[in-house]
Amino acid sequence: MAKKSGRSSNRAAPSSSYNFGGSWSASEIELARRHARRARNKKSALIAALSSFLVLGTLGLVLVTSPGWETLRNTFFKWAYGFEILPKILLGFTTNATLTVIAGTSVALIGLAIALLRTSRSPALTPFRILATVYVDVFRGIPMLLVILLVGFGIPALQIKGLTNNVLVLGTLAVIITYSAYVAEVIRSGILTVHPSQRAAARSLGLSNFQTLRHVVLPQALKRVTPPLLNDLVALIKDTGLVSILGVTDAVRAAQIQTAKTFNYTPYVMAAIIFLLVTIPLTRWTDRMLRNSYERENAVGQA
Amino acid sequence: MSQAVLQLEKVRKSFGSEVVLEDISFKVLEHKATVFIGASGSGKSTLLRCINLLDQIDDGQILLDGQDISAANVNPDEVRKKLGMVFQSFNLFPHMTVLENVILAPTKVQKVAKEKAIDEALELLDKFGLREKADQYPDRLSGGQQQRVAIIRSLARHPRLLLLDEITSALDPVLVNEVLSTVRDLKSEGMTMVLATHEMGFAKQVADELCYLHQGRILEWGDPSKVLQSPKKKETKEFLRRLHQAGRL
Ligand SMILES: Nc1ncnc2c1ncn2[C@@H]1O[C@H](COP(=O)(O)OP(=O)(O)OP(=O)(O)O)[C@@H](O)[C@H]1O
Numbered sequence: 001m002a003k004k005s006g007r008s009s010n011r012a013a014p015s016s017s018y019n020f021g022g023s024w025s026a027s028e029i030e031l032a033r034r035h036a037r038r039a040r041n042k043k044s045a046l047i048a049a050l051s052s053f054l055v056l057g058t059l060g061l062v063l064v065t066s067p068g069w070e071t072l073r074n075t076f077f078k079w080a081y082g083f084e085i086l087p088k089i090l091l092g093f094t095t096n097a098t099l100t101v102i103a104g105t106s107v108a109l110i111g112l113a114i115a116l117l118r119t120s121r122s123p124a125l126t127p128f129r130i131l132a133t134v135y136v137d138v139f140r141g142i143p144m145l146l147v148i149l150l151v152g153f154g155i156p157a158l159q160i161k162g163l164t165n166n167v168l169v170l171g172t173l174a175v176i177i178t179y180s181a182y183v184a185e186v187i188r189s190g191i192l193t194v195h196p197s198q199r200a201a202a203r204s205l206g207l208s209n210f211q212t213l214r215h216v217v218l219p220q221a222l223k224r225v226t227p228p229l230l231n232d233l234v235a236l237i238k239d240t241g242l243v244s245i246l247g248v249t250d251a252v253r254a255a256q257i258q259t260a261k262t263f264n265y266t267p268y269v270m271a272a273i274i275f276l277l278v279t280i281p282l283t284r285w286t287d288r289m290l291r292n293s294y295e296r297e298n299a300v301g302q303a
Numbered sequence: 304m305s306q307a308v309l310q311l312e313k314v315r316k317s318f319g320s321e322v323v324l325e326d327i328s329f330k331v332l333e334h335k336a337t338v339f340i341g342a343s344g345s346g347k348s349t350l351l352r353c354i355n356l357l358d359q360i361d362d363g364q365i366l367l368d369g370q371d372i373s374a375a376n377v378n379p380d381e382v383r384k385k386l387g388m389v390f391q392s393f394n395l396f397p398h399m400t401v402l403e404n405v406i407l408a409p410t411k412v413q414k415v416a417k418e419k420a421i422d423e424a425l426e427l428l429d430k431f432g433l434r435e436k437a438d439q440y441p442d443r444l445s446g447g448q449q450q451r452v453a454i455i456r457s458l459a460r461h462p463r464l465l466l467l468d469e470i471t472s473a474l475d476p477v478l479v480n481e482v483l484s485t486v487r488d489l490k491s492e493g494m495t496m497v498l499a500t501h502e503m504g505f506a507k508q509v510a511d512e513l514c515y516l517h518q519g520r521i522l523e524w525g526d527p528s529k530v531l532q533s534p535k536k537k538e539t540k541e542f543l544r545r546l547h548q549a550g551r552l
């Protein structure tokens with residue numbers, strides 16, 4: 001842990017902090033340069049603020065003064081009503097959250113298993129490898145909504161004893177089926193980017209096939225695919241809303257029920273805001289990770 | 304006379320229709336170093352990879368301490384425990400520190416206790432002047448340092464035989480020397496080695512036997528100064544002349 005942070009802080013440190021033992025203070029030229037840079041940054045910030053204020057202000061003004069604004073506000077943004085029904089939607093959102101956690105964990109495990117299967121070369125696993133390939137091809141190519149409908153309505157229609165008719169369970173299953181296919185591909189691509197020479201080096205050290213995978217290939221592969229996997233997590237969170245079509249009372253369904261009662265669309269907007277409150281921070285964080293990993297990859301080889 | 308650590312008998316290797324090694328026979332005695340020279344593509348890397356069982360030979364036999372390691376029922380993992388290999392491109396594991404790189408095989412393959420492995424690793428790093436780099440990641444090291452760590456990594460397993468494949472060709476001349484002096488130290492300690500190299504001066508210093516590989520065959524072999532100074536075959540002469548022109552002799 002301490003090692004890791006030491007490494008990143010190294011990179012972040014500006015070159016001026018290097019100290020070669022002697023007492024160093026910036027030269028005239030460097031001071032002038034810093035002064036000029038600061039002035040330029042100040043000017044950039046000012047321009048950004050001014051142009052944002054103008055553009056966004058104008059847009060807002062146009063919206064508010066337009067003839068339909070009153071009706072629009074009453075139909076979509078009736079905040080008092082929105083806060084009144086907020087608890088119901090939040091209660092629904094706990095279903096989305098639970099579903100995300102359960103599906104996310106299962107998807108990670110199943111996706112990893114499929115990726116390992118597809119990249120293995122063991123002859124004994126050949127039939128499973130073929131099945132895995134077919135599985136990924138099929139479920140990456142079908143709209144998830146269709147999978148949800150097929151699983152959610154299709155399985156109960158079989159009327160097999162012992163099989164669940166619980167729409168929440170079936171909906172979750174459908175989400176897991178689809179996302180496992182996506183995630184398996186992401187992880188597989190990560191495994192393929194680890195250079196074969198790494199494998200050769202590990203094998204020549206006497207590590208077994210499994211040890212090579214466990215200690216050398218997977219750690220590098222998973223580190224590389226973490227950002228795209230986080231991307232998939234964001235997508236998963238919002239896609240859990242799709243199970244509402246089966247009648248599961250999640251945030252989307254809860255909003256729909258309210259809207260049907262009053263013909264006011266504020267509940268939908270409230271649900272949207274709740275999703276955004278979770279997904280936007282996660283997206284920002286993912287972006288940062290992506291940028292960091294890009295910089296890290298580019299730092300390699302400079303030595 | 305002691306038994307050979309490594310012995311190859313009429314080894315042949317091809318990739319598809321391209322024959323890369325043909326009729327390769329030689330012996331390496333304990334504490335001795337055999338050096339292979341030859342043009343790019345002559346099959347040096349392939350030869351070392353075959354000895355390490357990373358590539359499968361098509362014909363012939365490879366004996367390690369008298370045991371036929373090219374037999375069908377041999378477990379490559381068991382054989383590789385006795386061999387150390389260092390590659391042209393270092394191949395350190397980028398997600399592990401120098402120390403973690405070095406103790407990986409001892410702890411996972413030889414099942415040495417972690418504390419003991421760390422002690423031994425630090426001792427080795429110390430010996431080769433890399434002690435203070437133990438907690439660094441490989442991308443923070445110079446090429447020469449990385450290659451020395453790669454050598455130490457394969458030494459930590461106490462190999463019976465060390466295979467070194469053009470370990471200096473990715474380095475600039477200054478760094479080459481630090482790596483070569485490491486190898487010289489190993490040689491003087493009695494390590495048995497097979498090397499492929501483009502550094503003729505170095506080859507002359509460490510080699511007990513020098514083999515000139517030409518299009519997959521050992522064309523000329525023997526005492527290094529003899530092969531280098533008075534080659535018999537015209538191909539060897541031509542190769543050495545070209546090296547001379549390139550200023551590498
Ligand atoms: N996996 C492979 N598949 C097909 N051909 C290969 C493979 N590996 C090596 N070869 C071929 O075998 C021949 C010998 O290659 P090798 O890498 O052993 O040469 P080398 O003597 O080590 O050359 P260099 O000095 O450039 O490293 C080359 O013609 C190469 O194209």
Ligand SMILES: [Mg+2]
Binds near residue numbers: 347348349468469
């Ligand atoms: Mg080579």
